[in-house]
Amino acid sequence: DMCGSHGKFHDKDSFMYEELYHIPLLIRGPGVIEPGTVRDEFVYNMDLATTALDAAGARIPEANQGRSLMPLLQSDADWPDDIYAEYFGHRFLSSNRMVRWADYKYVFNPISFDELYDLGADPSEMTNLIDDPAYAEIAAEGRRRILRWVNETGDDIRHAAQQMLS
Numbered sequence: 001d002m003c004g005s006h007g008k009f010h011d012k013d014s015f016m017y018e019e020l021y022h023i024p025l026l027i028r029g030p031g032v033i034e035p036g037t038v039r040d041e042f043v044y045n046m047d048l049a050t051t052a053l054d055a056a057g058a059r060i061p062e063a064n065q066g067r068s069l070m071p072l073l074q075s076d077a078d079w080p081d082d083i084y085a086e087y088f089g090h091r092f093l094s095s096n097r098m099v100r101w102a103d104y105k106y107v108f109n110p111i112s113f114d115e116l117y118d119l120g121a122d123p124s125e126m127t128n129l130i131d132d133p134a135y136a137e138i139a140a141e142g143r144r145r146i147l148r149w150v151n152e153t154g155d156d157i158r159h160a161a162q163q164m165l166s
Helices: 044-055 070-074 134-154 158-165
Strands: 080-086 093-101 102-110 117-118
Touching: 044 070, 080 134, 093 134, 102 134, 102 158, 117 134, 134 158
Parallel strands: none
Antiparallel strands: 080 093, 093 102, 102 117
C-alpha cells in the first residue's frame, strides 16, 4: 500500500516507486555476520531461499535463479551494482521494467513515458528527470542497462525495448 504517497496513490498497481520495491532486509546470523553490520548492495527476494539452502549446507537446485547472500554476509564479495524489477499488468495494460543503480532509477514504460529519478537529490521521486538535459547521460545509461537486461533474460518485451530505447 502506498498510503497516499506521491500525493494520490493508495494501491500498488504499475508504479515502480521505492515504497514498493526497496524493501529493507534484516539478517541475524550468529557466527555468519557481525552484529550491527550494514550493507548497501541490492538483493532480490529470490536470493533468500538460496541463502537459506547455502547456510544449511543443502544442495541448491540448478534451476534456482537466486544468488546466495553468504559471500556478501561474510566479506566484501564481488556483487552487482544494480538491480532490476518488472511489472506485468494485472489491472492496467502496462508492462514496465526498472533498473536501480547508485542513486538513480530508470523506468521503461512501453505504452507511456519513461521515468528517471535521482534518488540522492530526490528520495521521494517527485521529479521525473527523463527530459532534463543535465541528466541525458544518466538516462542513456539507464536505457543501456535495461536493454542489456531484457536481452540477457530473453524478456518478452525485448523487441519493443530495442526499438524504443536504441
